[in-house]
Amino acid sequence: MKKLASLLAVALALGIAAEAPAQTLDRIRATGVVTLGVRDSSLPMSYVLGSDQAVGFQVDICQRIVAAIKRQLNLQKLEVRYQVVTSQNRVPLVRNGAVDLECGSTTNNQARQQDVAFTLTTYIEEVRMAVRANSGIRSIRDLEGRTVVATTGTTSVQHLRRNSRATGLKFNEILGKDHAESFLILESGKADAWVIDAGLLNASIANARNPADFAVVGEVLNTEPLAIMLSKDDAPLKALADQTLRDMMRSGEMKALWNKWYAEPIPPRNVRLNMAPPAALQKLWQDPNDLPMESYAATR
Template sequence: MNPLSSLATAVVLACALAAPVGAQTLEKIRSTATITLGVRDSSMPMSYLLAENQPVGFQVDICHRIVEAIRKNLGLQKIDVRYQVVTSQNRVPLVRNGSVDLECGSTTNNLARQQDVAFTLTTYIEEVRMAVRTASNIRSVKDLEGKTVVATTGTTSVQHLRRNSRAGGLKINEVLGKDHAESFLILESGKADAWVIDAGLLSATIAASKNPSEFAVVGEVLNTEPLAIMLRKDDASLKAIADDTIRELIRSGEMKTLWSKWYLEPIPPRGVRLNMAPPAALQRLWAQPNDLPMESHASPK
């Protein structure tokens, strides 16, 4: 076989393996005894990497519970868990094309993404706010006039920032970080006056920074967002197992234990405490779990 034919065959085979053609995810896992989890590198404490690229976090732990439920459901002795680091830009395509089976990051469930992927029951309700230098005079969106604001590429925070600036008639210089780590670096280095993203992520990033006292989370809530685990669309059998696992975590109290582990107790790598109680909206969600998209949640006035 000539080299070009070999290459063409390899490409076809790679696409066939990556795409969820006809076969449901559970059947793929049954036949390979392998699952691929999408994780983030710096979405602390939801999903982030330690030394030697070990993924950890609140959302990662929930995914591990789902993997164990899948193993039992399929009657497998073991499932080999593989990890794929995803970004805000590529996470949806990697789930859609079959490269990632469960995306265990910090992704908002919204109607636009539901065109391409599905979501489990909501695992976290987040409020979008901004982080600034403590010494600055920025305490509200209106204080951003003429300022430079950073947001992470591919996140919903970009849209919220633009919507709020237009509504207030503000002139804001917008810059984009390729990931959360870079976005904070832009703020930390003084190249931006504020960073807009989920409040929990802001608090965690600040707590783990070199000088936490130099930064603060301020301002009004720009949006309320439900975060969930992504999976492929129209895969009802996998979603059922994932949703049942999340319901059981809530019912048994283990979800609160996981919350304490990541939001109240010292977390790696530096043993910082976030000291974040579960938001009232999240406690209501635990009482009545749902998978409603962002657009179904009340927006801030």
């Protein structure tokens, strides 16, 4: 039975000192269980409906990889368990083996590659900011003296501070424990802007009580390749996952999943995000890679 792991399980997993076994597929074969790390509110990439249903673009991709694992290992049954992860604990949970595939909204960067590995890039995101539509904020420079909210464990505000237009800019920063709380802080007026991936901003606004009250504005602060995390130095699992992704891109299944989550109505409110795949992502579907953020920035 598919289920979401408890917070106690998270605490125990974080306390494990041992590294994950090098060959995750061997462990999956022996236990008949694969554990997917999911987010609770990263719409439409990875989020939880009710108490026991994980859904989203990345979750669907991970399900395809799970199906490939089941076929390769010739298993009659493969139990899928879901483990809710946060921006703070997602890397440790993959590193110590509590999560086999992290199906969230995680940027592939060089710092994280010290601890984990990444599949081929599944999404290319632009970091921007959401504001109240009547705030008058339209550019980074408009943030002078304002308050910016960021989700704990993300790097969005660092990108803001590094932008040349932010030189000498003074603003206050507060943290939300997760994306849902960050948007609530913006919605309640406690912050003037929320900085994060544009897709997440659009999804949060679309699901707000009054979507017209908010807008995504300003310069692109960073371009980030998102991918699925897995155990470091686990070549067999990465090879299987990457081949699954290549097949999905080649067959058009990846584009179909994009339409499902970014163009069609999505739960829980059946809203449409009406987002076309970015040109950079369409190019990636033709020529996949697993380059980290720093390499992508250097070549764009």
